[in-house]
Structure formats: C-alpha cells, structure tokens
Amino acid sequence: MIGIPIFTVDAFTGRIGARELRGNPAAVVVLDEPKEEDWMLAVAAEMNLSETAFVRQLGSGHYSLRWFTPTDEVNLCGHATLATAHVLWESQMLSTNEAASFETRSGILQARKQDDRIELDFPAQKVQIAAAPRGLAMALGIEPRFPISCWKAEDDWLLEVPVGLVENLKPHFGELAQICRFLKCRGIIVTAATDSEEYDFISRFFGPAIGVDEDPVTGSAHTKLAPFWGKQLKKTQMVGYQASVRGGLVAVDWRDSRVGLLGAAHTFLAGQLRFKNRKPLTLTSRVLQLVKYRGARPWPSG
Incomplete structure (x- = not known):
C-alpha cells in the first residue's frame, strides 16, 4: 500500500469575546513527486472541504503549491496556504526561523512564522x-x-x-x-x-x-x-x-x-492517503485512514 501524508488544519482561528472562532478547515497533502491534475481533483473531491492544498518540496525552503476545491483548481487560496505553512513548521519539515517560499499560479508567495501565528505575503488585488x-x-x-x-x-x-x-x-x-x-x-x-x-x-x-x-x-x-x-x-x-x-x-x-495576512492555525487531524496503486482515486473510495486525532470538536460539514 502507498501512503501519502495528509492533514486537516483549521486556519485563521481566533476568538471574539467569549466566542471561539474555528476558522476554515483545509486539507494539506504532502507529495514527494508530481501528481496528475485528475488525481489531485479526485482527492479534493473525496476530502470535500472548500480547499485541498498539494505541496511538494523543490529545494531548501522552496515548494510547489496548488489548491483545489471539490470541483476546480483555483489560482489563489489564503487559508490553505496558511494551513500548508503550519504543517511544514509543526511537522518540522521546516525550522521555525526559516521562511517558506511557494511557487503558485499567482506567483511566488512567502510565509513566515511569528510566535504562535503565521504571516503570508500576498499580492494586493485591484478593486x-x-x-x-x-x-x-x-x-x-x-x-x-x-x-x-x-x-x-x-x-x-x-x-x-x-x-x-x-x-x-x-x-x-x-x-x-x-x-x-x-x-x-x-x-x-x-x-x-x-x-x-x-x-x-x-x-x-x-x-x-x-x-x-x-x-x-x-x-x-x-x-x-x-x-x-x-x-x-x-x-x-x-x-x-x-x-x-x-x-x-x-x-x-x-x-x-x-x-x-496574519493568522493562527490548529491541526485537527493527521493521517495517510492509502491506495493500492498509483492510478487516480475514484470518488467513491474511502481513502483516508486516520492515525492521529486532536481536539474534541465535531468534524466540519465541509
């Protein structure tokens, strides 16, 4: 069986008064080789979250990053980028004093850790x-x-x-x-x-x-x-x-x-994608096997 690391991370969490803000859950898939677009889209559809990020290391502190909704690839996603950076630091794939650089459809994006939060450097958009x-x-x-x-x-x-x-x-x-x-x-x-x-x-x-x-x-x-x-x-x-x-x-x-963009993040779960060969996943297969669970909050509806 082939196992690929996958995480679900709540991004842009916080608190207003007594209310806890649970942020936006994103899936983060850590790849060691390029994958076909159909494969990534099938995984995103299976996860059924607003975005699933696919990250692959290109060099020291330098990564390829793509984002998919359950139906489409998107050009820019802030919360899934924050979630990806959080995974890199929390899993010690990147030391806390190193910046992360992502190659994306929207150009090079930077992320830096600031105490218990993460800052993303994005292009400003015209309005x-x-x-x-x-x-x-x-x-x-x-x-x-x-x-x-x-x-x-x-x-x-x-x-x-x-x-x-x-x-x-x-x-x-x-x-x-x-x-x-x-x-x-x-x-x-x-x-x-x-x-x-x-x-x-x-x-x-x-x-x-x-x-x-x-x-x-x-x-x-x-x-x-x-x-x-x-x-x-x-x-x-x-x-x-x-x-x-x-x-x-x-x-x-x-x-x-x-x-x-500055925000906090929390790992909700970590596990592996499990499948028997390298063909794209079918949308009906149950591919996620959980190996770690954190927190007592209910699973988000997606």
Missing part, C-alpha cells in the same frame, strides 16, 4: 467601482430598500452593504451560482465597516459556482478587502472578521502592491 450586475442583490437576499455599492475585485465581485445585513444574509445559492457563471467570477464578497473594538470590518464570501456555497474564512478575499478598506478607513493595519458559522479572524497589513 474598481462598477454597476451592480442584474439580479445579484436579489440572489443574495438583499431587499431593494437597502443601499449597496458594487465593486469589481479581479475574479470576485465585492458588495458594500449596511453592517447589520452582513450576518443576516440568506442567499439563494442556485440563483447566485448562475449569476457567478454568467459573470465568469469566482465568488461574491459582502462586507461592511464596523465600530467594533476587536475588528475593523466584517465580511462573508459566497462561491457556489466553484462548489463552495459559503467559505468559512477566505484569506484571498482579504487581498481585496485590505486595499478596499485601507483607502476608506485610511489605515494600513486592520483586522477582518469573516462572519460564517465557523467564523475567523484575518489581520491584514496593506503595503501598496502587497498584503500581509
């Missing part, structure tokens, strides 16, 4: 004001009486709404998926500024067209939220709260063309 696409507000469950402003944010759309709406939105995911496919976008970011002492802005991310109705915490969305709110709030260092059921905190440091 430009635009007319709201027809039907988008309705698909999100926003009534016409509420004021919104709409922005094109690279491969996403961003909507600024009244702060009280963000946590109460109940999107119609079928309609939203159709709109996202028509717009050829990854997903929709809904956000508002807050007067909280613990965070500067609140957001949610919906990506039903790529198989993720709502992402628990979206690091890559904060590469757009950082310049967006940085300009409006006249700040470079901010904290974002993503108000999903699991919830998460992302500290951002906006530096013109770059954004630093």
Whole structure:
C-alpha cells in the first residue's frame, strides 16, 4: 500500500469575546513527486472541504503549491496556504526561523512564522467601482430598500452593504451560482465597516459556482478587502472578521502592491492517503485512514 501524508488544519482561528472562532478547515497533502491534475481533483473531491492544498518540496525552503476545491483548481487560496505553512513548521519539515517560499499560479508567495501565528505575503488585488450586475442583490437576499455599492475585485465581485445585513444574509445559492457563471467570477464578497473594538470590518464570501456555497474564512478575499478598506478607513493595519458559522479572524497589513495576512492555525487531524496503486482515486473510495486525532470538536460539514 502507498501512503501519502495528509492533514486537516483549521486556519485563521481566533476568538471574539467569549466566542471561539474555528476558522476554515483545509486539507494539506504532502507529495514527494508530481501528481496528475485528475488525481489531485479526485482527492479534493473525496476530502470535500472548500480547499485541498498539494505541496511538494523543490529545494531548501522552496515548494510547489496548488489548491483545489471539490470541483476546480483555483489560482489563489489564503487559508490553505496558511494551513500548508503550519504543517511544514509543526511537522518540522521546516525550522521555525526559516521562511517558506511557494511557487503558485499567482506567483511566488512567502510565509513566515511569528510566535504562535503565521504571516503570508500576498499580492494586493485591484478593486474598481462598477454597476451592480442584474439580479445579484436579489440572489443574495438583499431587499431593494437597502443601499449597496458594487465593486469589481479581479475574479470576485465585492458588495458594500449596511453592517447589520452582513450576518443576516440568506442567499439563494442556485440563483447566485448562475449569476457567478454568467459573470465568469469566482465568488461574491459582502462586507461592511464596523465600530467594533476587536475588528475593523466584517465580511462573508459566497462561491457556489466553484462548489463552495459559503467559505468559512477566505484569506484571498482579504487581498481585496485590505486595499478596499485601507483607502476608506485610511489605515494600513486592520483586522477582518469573516462572519460564517465557523467564523475567523484575518489581520491584514496593506503595503501598496502587497498584503500581509496574519493568522493562527490548529491541526485537527493527521493521517495517510492509502491506495493500492498509483492510478487516480475514484470518488467513491474511502481513502483516508486516520492515525492521529486532536481536539474534541465535531468534524466540519465541509
């Protein structure tokens, strides 16, 4: 039997008041050789998390990194990058004083350990004001009486709404998926500024067209939220709260063309992918055999 190390890591965990934020679970597969895209997609579908990361060492502190949802490969994923860096340091594949460098579809990404958190260095994404696409507000469950402003944010759309709406939105995911496919976008970011002492802005991310109705915490969305709110709030260092059921905190440091994302992570489980040959996995096979379990929290719904 062939065994490949795999981990599930909760990324961008934290706490607001008495509430524990469980972050976004990502699977991390550690490869010692290249794998076919179909194989990686099959593993991601089997894991059924918002993203599965595949990391392979290219040299000292230098790695190849790819990310897959259950249905597609994506160009950038913050929480799965944070999870990958966490695995490298926690498993002592990388010493704590070494930086990690990842070759990705979005260029070279850097990660550094800072005490009990990890900082990622990502490119800042452009955000430009635009007319709201027809039907988008309705698909999100926003009534016409509420004021919104709409922005094109690279491969996403961003909507600024009244702060009280963000946590109460109940999107119609079928309609939203159709709109996202028509717009050829990854997903929709809904956000508002807050007067909280613990965070500067609140957001949610919906990506039903790529198989993720709502992402628990979206690091890559904060590469757009950082310049967006940085300009409006006249700040470079901010904290974002993503108000999903699991919830998460992302500290951002906006530096013109770059954004630093700072967050904490926790290993939920570690194990091995087990299969009898090197052919791609079938989606019906049960390939994960757990060898280590940490924590008493229920298994995330994905």
